[in-house]
Amino acid sequence: xxxxxxxxxxxxLLTVWRGxxxxxxxxxxAEADQVALxxxxxxxxxxxxxxxxxxxxxxxxxxxxxxxxxxxxxxFAQTLFALKQAGVHSGSRALDLGSxxxxxxxxxxxxGWKSVTAADRSVDALKLAKQLAAQTNQRLExxxxxxxxxxxxxxPWEVIVVGHLLNELGAGRPDRIERRAAFLASLKPLLTPQGxxxxxxxxxxxxxxxxxxxxxxxxxxxxxxxxxxxxxxACPARAAGAACHDVLKWKVPHLVAQTARRAAIDxxxxxxxxxxxxxxxxxxxxxxxxxVVSDPLLNKAGRRRVVVCGARGRxxxxxPGAYRAPIWSQVGRGQALRVEEPxxxxxxxxxxxxxxxxxxxxxxxxxxxxxxxx
Ligand SMILES: C[S@@+](CC[C@H](N)C(=O)[O-])C[C@H]1O[C@@H](n2cnc3c(N)ncnc32)[C@H](O)[C@@H]1O
Numbered sequence: 001x002x003x004x005x006x007x008x009x010x011x012x013l014l015t016v017w018r019g020x021x022x023x024x025x026x027x028x029x030a031e032a033d034q035v036a037l038x039x040x041x042x043x044x045x046x047x048x049x050x051x052x053x054x055x056x057x058x059x060x061x062x063x064x065x066x067x068x069x070x071x072x073x074x075x076f077a078q079t080l081f082a083l084k085q086a087g088v089h090s091g092s093r094a095l096d097l098g099s100x101x102x103x104x105x106x107x108x109x110x111x112g113w114k115s116v117t118a119a120d121r122s123v124d125a126l127k128l129a130k131q132l133a134a135q136t137n138q139r140l141e142x143x144x145x146x147x148x149x150x151x152x153x154x155x156p157w158e159v160i161v162v163g164h165l166l167n168e169l170g171a172g173r174p175d176r177i178e179r180r181a182a183f184l185a186s187l188k189p190l191l192t193p194q195g196x197x198x199x200x201x202x203x204x205x206x207x208x209x210x211x212x213x214x215x216x217x218x219x220x221x222x223x224x225x226x227x228x229x230x231x232x233x234a235c236p237a238r239a240a241g242a243a244c245h246d247v248l249k250w251k252v253p254h255l256v257a258q259t260a261r262r263a264a265i266d267x268x269x270x271x272x273x274x275x276x277x278x279x280x281x282x283x284x285x286x287x288x289x290x291x292v293v294s295d296p297l298l299n300k301a302g303r304r305r306v307v308v309c310g311a312r313g314r315x316x317x318x319x320p321g322a323y324r325a326p327i328w329s330q331v332g333r334g335q336a337l338r339v340e341e342p343x344x345x346x347x348x349x350x351x352x353x354x355x356x357x358x359x360x361x362x363x364x365x366x367x368x369x370x371x372x373x374x
Contacts, residue, residue, distance in 0.1 A: 005080070005110050006073055010255050012135045016128060017068055026254045027069070036262035038066025043265060047204055053171045058100060058122040068128060070259050072103045074270060075163055078200055079107035081248045082274040083159075085334060086198055086227040087361065091158040095119065095190070098147070098165025102129035102140065104200075108161065109138050119145035119152045147183065155190035163200040166214065167207040177210060181217035188279040196226055196278045203245035203271035211273045212238040224282035225275060228291050228334065229309065232282045236314035237293070244293055244309075245273040246334050285311040289360035292317075292335045306331055308348075316348030325357050336360030 011024035022028070027035060042063055045052025058064045090112030096105035099118035102125075108116045118129050118140060126142040133140035145152040147169060162184070169183060170176035184197055191197070201211040212235045215225055224232060228246065237244035248270040252260070260267045290310035297305050298321075305318035317339065319328060327337070328351065340356040342349035351357060 004251075006077065006253050009076070009106065009136065010073065010253055012132060013068055013072060014255070016131045016135055017065055027258050032258045032262060034062075035066050035069050036259045038062045039070045039259045039263045039265070042066055042071065043263060047202060050171070050206075053168050056122065058120075058125045061124070064101070064122075064124055064128065066259070067125075068101050070256060072101055073253055073256050074267070075100075075103035075200070076107050076110075077250055078248060078270055078272050078274070079104045079161060079163055079198075080110060082198060082200055082246070082272075082276075083107065083111050085246065085274065086196075086276040088159055088196070088198060088276070090114075093117075093155075093157050095152065095155070095157040095160045097145070097152065097160055097162050097187075098168070099125070099129065099142075099163070101125045101132070102142075104161040104163040105129065105140055106132070106136075106138075108159070109140070113159075115139075115141070117141040117143055117152075117154060117157075119143040121146040151186060151190060156192045156195065157190055158192050158195045160187055160190065160195070160197045161200070162197060164202065166199060167201055167210060177213045177217050180210075180214045181221060184214070184218055184277065185221045185223065185279075191279060194278070196276050199273075199275045199277070201273040201275075203243070203247075203273055205243065208243050208245050208273050209238065211275060212244060215275055215277075218277055222281055223277050223279050226278050226282075227276040228274065228293075230285050230289055230291060230311055230336075231309055231313055232285060232311075233313070236309060240314070245271055247271045247295075286338070286360075287311040288340055289336060289338050290317065291360075292331060292333055292337065295333050296331055304328075304331075306333075308337070316345075317342075317351070318345070318348065319351035323351050325351070327357050327359065 093115045094108045094113040096102055096118045099105055099120045102118035105116045105118040120126055123144055130142055143152055166180050170179040187197060201207045216234050250270060252267050256267055290308035292306045293309050294307035299305055302321040303318045305316055308317045338358045338360040339349060341354040343352040
């Protein structure tokens with residue numbers, strides 16, 4: 001069986017961070033204590049009081065080290081997962097924008113992209129990314145780029161990954177949503193005609209709600225959302241004041257567990273927001289295809305229920321406890337389902353004797369024709 005990518009990459013991250021040799025299976029106790037201090041500070045500054053957001057925190061070597069050993073594996077796993085969820089197949093040219101030490105770029109390389117560029121304003125983070133590429137015998141282009149000074153040079157790219165960058169742009173400003181949507185829209189000349197932008201953001205309340213608002217604003221500028229949403233109107237979760245995000249279940253790597261434990265952070269699951277956009281309005285959406293946007297729940301009447309979102313918006317899909325279909329018994333958040341002949345019930349659809357349930361396409365309108373269900 002092939003070795004999982006993080007098992008292969010984490011010893012290389014350790015070598016690059018140490019700038020020399022040491023145990024390859026994780027941090028020593030002294031190292032873990034030291035890195036955990038940086039992880040705590042980053043966690044507080046990026047997701048707690050958000051005091052680091054917008055600051056040049058990766059210019060501090062202790063915080064860059066903590067990012068590399070703790071957040072890098074998380075972002076790498078999230079990007080790899082989101083590329084698959086979005087039905088983005090490997091291609092030729094891809095850009096990782098706001099790359100930091102480039103976990104997104106390495107996920108693209110892992111997914112089979114041939115020519116990958118990482119762009120960020122942190123020269124030190126790009127230097128680490130270059131060292132990691134050399135260490136792993138991979139080709140990575142880097143570009144020093146500052147969002148406040150214009151667009152990156154080069155392109156066109158088939159996919160631009162914007163990983164955990166948006167929430168740092170215009171943070172705290174009342175017009176941050178319009179600014180972020182305008183920033184994404186400004187990337188259009190850098191995309192191939194069928195190209196797309198894959199945005200990843202945290203799942204915490206503020207960044208998730210802002211990401212959904214940016215989605216709505218970008219749709220207002222004539223773009224379409226090609227995943228995970230099928231619905232092309234204003235986000236129904238946002239309208240209801242609800243969150244909407246994916247959750248990646250992963251096996252926590254030992255290296256991450258070492259510092260997570262010390263920083264008292266639970267990383268057993270990785271909730272995060274992802275959205276894929278294309279710079280043209282959507283063609284018609286298949287009204288039978290829906291995305292599961294909740295975990296399964298059992299109601300008092302013994303019906304198994306999930307919340308789904310599709311061309312008709314957000315509603316409930318449920319079935320009696322005795323309903324048997326393999327795809328339903330494994331139903332989970334993030335899955336795309338095609339539901340034919342549902343029973344129309346108050347508040348949603350039911351699965352009945354005449355209903356046919358099959359995998360839906362992974363992404364919404366504008367997806368590549370080869371995109372298939374999981
Ligand atoms: C939270 S890190 C995300 C890094 C990586 N993309 C990931 O997913 O883990 C945010 C990155 O955005 C970069 N950044 C923030 N504001 C920027 C700006 N105005 N121009 C360029 N890069 C910026 C930071 O240097 C940092 O590398």
